[in-house]
Amino acid sequence: MALQASKVQVGDTYTQKLTDDLSRTQIVQYAGASGDYNPLHSDEIFTTKVAKYPTVFAHGMLTMGMTGRMVTDFVGDGRLTAYGVRFTRQVWPGDALTATAKVDAVREEDGQSLVDLSVTTVNQDGDVVVMGKATAKIDP
């Protein structure tokens, strides 16, 4: 269901839990679906012995994709006109992630009602892992 401009207010928020315990298998699933097989995301030996990270970590694009579910659940199917994030912190296996959209503006452009959102996903410690913006078409 799409949002309605008359029922959305600046400052409104929508929050969704994305995962309680990000699995290594989900990271592998994302590698397979996206085609990004960088060993940093699935190969423990390479990641710890060669790249010297503590363990494998999620593709930034996995976190962006998971966060995208929250955004489209909020604004409705096929309504997004823009979605962008910065990857601010790595996401590790076992992380719990929660995504929130906040309404920054409700506006009209060329007769189309639009909502501008701030998008933030945090881990179990409250640290921001991605933050960005989204814009979607809404009903008048």
Add this chain to the structure above:
Amino acid sequence: MAAKKFPVEAGHIMMFARAVGDPNPIYHDAEAAADTEPGKTIAPPTFYQASAQFDPDYFLRPKIGEPWFGSGKEPTGVPPTRTGGDGGTGLHAEQRFEYFRHVSPGETLTLKTRPGKSWERQGKRGGNLKFSENITEYYDESGELVVRATGVGVRTEKVVESD
């Protein structure tokens, strides 16, 4: 992201939506999708990145019969392709999508890729940071621009610490 053609397939959308943990039926159930506002299956917002599957030379996919920098029983010693080639680490710093239309299975998109801006800044933990934009535009079969994707990569001169 240098695939020239990106055939958008229903099974691929289903697998991608599963991978990002999105159970919305519009991504896997054509009948349910018919009852939604778009009236059919559409691609999830970040699906466009999966065009890498259709790039024959994509640098983060092992190529049949060629050395791969990931490990077997032990590290291979094969130098990483592009990531870390200079001893540092390449990471994805930022990604933006602009949607002019959402695409559906059965469409074939044509990609045009070009470099965007590039800049440098001193990082707190990772030494000197070199940023560069890569812009990919996705066109439909009638030549209309449907999606513009802008990726920002950052290269650091040493491994970024986790805290």
